[in-house]
Amino acid sequence: MYRLYWAEGTASFAPQAVLEEAGLAYELVRIDTTRGEHSKPDYLAINPAGRVPALELPDGAILTESAAISLYLAERHGLEEIAPAVMDPDRGTFLRWLFYLAVTLQEAYKPFYYPERWSADPGDRPRIRARATERIIECWQPVEAHLAANGPYHLGERFSLADIFVLMNSTWHVTPEQLVERFPAVGRCIALASERPVIARCLAQQKRVSVGRL
Ligand SMILES: N[C@@H](CCC(=O)N[C@@H](CS)C(=O)NCC(=O)O)C(=O)O
Incomplete structure (x- = not known):
């Protein structure tokens, strides 16, 4: 197991x-x-x-x-439906976004949540977080552009692991409502993904634990 x-x-x-x-x-x-x-x-x-x-x-x-x-x-x-196989025509686009979301967008949140890792001087923290906030927005922009042109999911009508990563990244945004207001195609992708029963179940479990009811 x-x-x-x-x-x-x-x-x-x-x-x-x-x-x-x-x-x-x-x-x-x-x-x-x-x-x-x-x-x-x-x-x-x-x-x-x-x-x-x-x-x-x-x-x-x-x-x-x-x-x-x-x-x-x-x-x-x-x-294979959510992770296109090696010879699948969607494989390249899938890998591109999965890696972008995991390596670039996800990492942009780090200085926001862990500013002390970027400078030992506590006085630097507000500046590090302010810049991280800008950088996070910069990193969402290509995702929005791709989804606006090719959505609702990263692979068009095909839901994939990349969409799970978008949803996960959005949960780290301090103001999710501002994120989806600014990036409507991202908002649509997240909304559709959240409606899937499996995803809804995982989100509900997170919520239950956050309020102390595992
Ligand atoms: N690149 C790693 C990042 C894992 C990661 O940083 N997880 C965070 C929570 S989202 C964590 O454990 N943070 C604790 C820490 O950095 O001290 C992954 O995607 O698994």
Whole structure:
């Protein structure tokens, strides 16, 4: 059985959504990041980077990195509809956006949430966060342009893992209503993705945990 080390409001959302899309049995292990459990020895023994998510495979091996875990699971379990296979004409566009969302957009949120990693001087924090806020918007712009021209999903009418990553990134936005107001094509993609039963279930679970009702 898979074991997903998971925390609400984190990059564990996408791997969980893929496990659910595939209908796989898995154990969900909550890492309470609000109490710093991701930095404690028990979790560091699983993921020495101290980041969530991590996936334990049935043979005991550990995978980290949300995009790698998600793609691995989708390909391993034949979810070719949401992860176009090697010879699929949509493969290139799919990989382009999956990587962009995981590597560029996702990372743009880091200085906002962890400004202390960009400067040891606490006085620098407001400036780092202000610039991160601008940078986040810059990084959403190409996503909006692509979805406006090719949407509603990244692959047109075909829902994919890339759309799960857009939704996940949007949950990190401090003012999601402003994000969708500014980027309507992103808003439409997120709204459609959220209506899918599996995604709705994962979102509801995040909410339940956030208000202390796991
Ligand atoms: N690139 C990694 C990023 C993982 C990551 O940074 N997760 C955040 C939560 S979204 C985390 O564990 N933060 C704790 C920390 O950085 O100390 C992935 O996509 O899995």
